[in-house]
Amino acid sequence: GQNIDQPTEMTATEGAIVQINCTYQTSGFNGLFWYQQHAGEAPTFLSYNVLDGLEEKGRFSSFLSRSKGYSYLLLKELQMKDSASYLCAFMDSNYQLIWGAGTKLIIKP
Amino acid sequence: TAGITQAPTSQILAAGRSMTLRCTQDMRHNAMYWYRQDLGLGLRLIHYSNTAGTTGKGEVPDGYSVSRANTDDFPLTLASAVPSQTSVYFCASSDSRSGGNEQFFGPGTRLTVL
Numbered sequence: 001g002q003n004i005d006q007p008t009e010m011t012a013t014e015g016a017i018v019q020i021n022c023t024y025q026t027s028g029f030n031g032l033f034w035y036q037q038h039a040g041e042a043p044t045f046l047s048y049n050v051l052d053g054l055e056e057k058g059r060f061s062s063f064l065s066r067s068k069g070y071s072y073l074l075l076k077e078l079q080m081k082d083s084a085s086y087l088c089a090f091m092d093s094n095y096q097l098i099w100g101a102g103t104k105l106i107i108k109p
Numbered sequence: 110t111a112g113i114t115q116a117p118t119s120q121i122l123a124a125g126r127s128m129t130l131r132c133t134q135d136m137r138h139n140a141m142y143w144y145r146q147d148l149g150l151g152l153r154l155i156h157y158s159n160t161a162g163t164t165g166k167g168e169v170p171d172g173y174s175v176s177r178a179n180t181d182d183f184p185l186t187l188a189s190a191v192p193s194q195t196s197v198y199f200c201a202s203s204d205s206r207s208g209g210n211e212q213f214f215g216p217g218t219r220l221t222v223l
Contacts, residue, residue, distance in 0.1 A: 004151070030210075031210070033211070041217075042199060042214035042215060042216050043152070043199070043214050044214070045211045045212070045213070048210075048211065087151070087152070089151075089152075091210060095205065095210065096154060096157070096167070097152075097154070097212065098151075099151030099152040099153070100151050101149060101150055101151045102151065
């Protein structure tokens with residue numbers, strides 16, 4: 001079967017670093033996506049990993065290990081505007097996205 | 110650039126009534142999707158279309174129908190609404206012919222069925 005899991009909620013301090021983990025199981029894999037979703041808004045694309053390793057994009061980085069079925073999103077120099085839900089999703093063998101429930105990130109001053 | 114638009118923004122609907130949620134994109138993407146998002150659950154795919162003239166069923170298609178008469182429009186119809194269809198509905202599109210298959214989302218429609 002297919003499943004994907006990420007923590008429900010995390011809290012971090014402004015200026016700090018936070019890592020949001022995502023684990024998945026699937027027989028067919030075509031990449032791992034991270035999206036950001038502010039309350040009441042649409043998800044917006046953050047990153048895509050299809051090969052193992054770390055992809056860095058400004059303050060945000062995403063890591064993938066296909067053999068472990070594991071990814072993480074790393075956010076550095078946290079800002080209050082980073083308070084949002086972070087959605088992990090993998091693309092299955094039919095090129096459809098299977099979504100996690102999202103991790104709500106709370107940033108405290 | 111509009112990207113993807115959805116209408117209406119929100120709606121309260123009586124159970125048993127029908128309704129069509131509209132979705133239009135101006136990016137000439139070949140693929141379009143309808144998702145529902147419920148508290149505590151991930152986005153769940155209702156229906157999708159890989160190209161104009163074709164549609165497919167997603168994870169939760171029952172009670173919904175779609176059509177794709179042209180590239181830009183992908184309406185979602187609830188034939189006879191039930192309270193369990195209360196949700197936030199997102200339309201998305203992607204150029205699935207390019208690498209990454211990033212999906213772009215519309216602003217969503219918040220539907221309440223009473």
